[in-house]
Amino acid sequence: SGQAQQRAEALAVVLNRPPQHILTDLSTSITREVIVGRGLDYQGSLRVEDLDLPGIRLVRTSRRVYPEGNLAASLIGFIGRDNVGLTGLEADYDRDLSGAAGSLSYERDGLGNKIALGYSERVPPEPGADIVLTIDRYMQRMAERELDATIEKHEAEGGTIIIMDPRTGAILAMASRPSFDLTNLDLSDESKIDLYRNRAITDLYEPGSVFKTITMAGALDAGLVSPESVYV
Known part of the structure; x- marks a missing residue:
């Protein structure tokens, strides 16, 4: 009309x-x-x-707001149109973050109008929980900056930096490249799907000689060797 x-x-x-x-x-x-x-x-x-x-x-x-921009995008992940977490922490903790939806039930007449004195029940929604990370935003920003510079210097396809507190195991920074723009997602572009995974977690990495420090730390902790031990 x-x-x-x-x-x-x-x-x-x-x-x-x-x-x-x-x-x-x-x-x-x-x-x-x-x-x-x-x-x-x-x-x-x-x-x-x-x-x-x-x-x-x-x-x-409700909608997501990212005050730190694209910082830790691969780690945080994103939600779909229905506010369900699809990747990253958004997916892992979706149930905790989502809470429970409310509902309103009532009797209607043949035209779909609510019956004034009919049955009516309202269940209020329950808000989701807050998630507090061990990530230090200053360390995260530093890690991403250094990773970007190193990738550019060596013309690499990507890379990962993880900073951990050895005393507690807390992850202080987890940078992964290539990444994506949290504030301007285009899920219809299939060529960008590979960017959405957190390579620090999903990709396999052969530690090589880097693991020797772990072996030596274990030997020192078990008392099998000392700082004065000599091997020829």
Whole structure:
């Protein structure tokens, strides 16, 4: 209809979508509610409210904010459109971070309207837990900076730096390259899928002579050798 076309054109400016795509979503959906846009920022939501379009409403949702930009992107990972963790710590701790969704149940009449004195039950949502890492952001930034410089110097395809506290085993930094842009993900680009894994964890590495320090530390700890031991 003409009204639907006008609404689609008005929303298209704010949502940055072709009006015909919005009109198609509205006319082909078999559900009562149709999502025509996602990820609006605060200013965008105000613009939609100012349009005052009948039948159009805003739904508040949560979204990830990265105050440190792309720092530790491979370690942190990212979530999908439905806020489910797909990679990294987001995937490993998805259940802890997600919490539990709430619900609202009520009786409706034949037209789908809520019956005023009918059955109604509301279950409030439970917020997710907070995750505190042992990562030191200053060490992480230093590790990523040094890794980038070394890769450029030796024209390498990638690399990994892990900084650990030997007294506790706490990981203080975990840098991995190549990486990706947390703030501008394009999951439809299959050529970038390989960038999403944390190579510090997923890739195998032959330690070689680096492991000799571990062997020697074990021998010293067991009292089998001393700093004065000599081998010829």
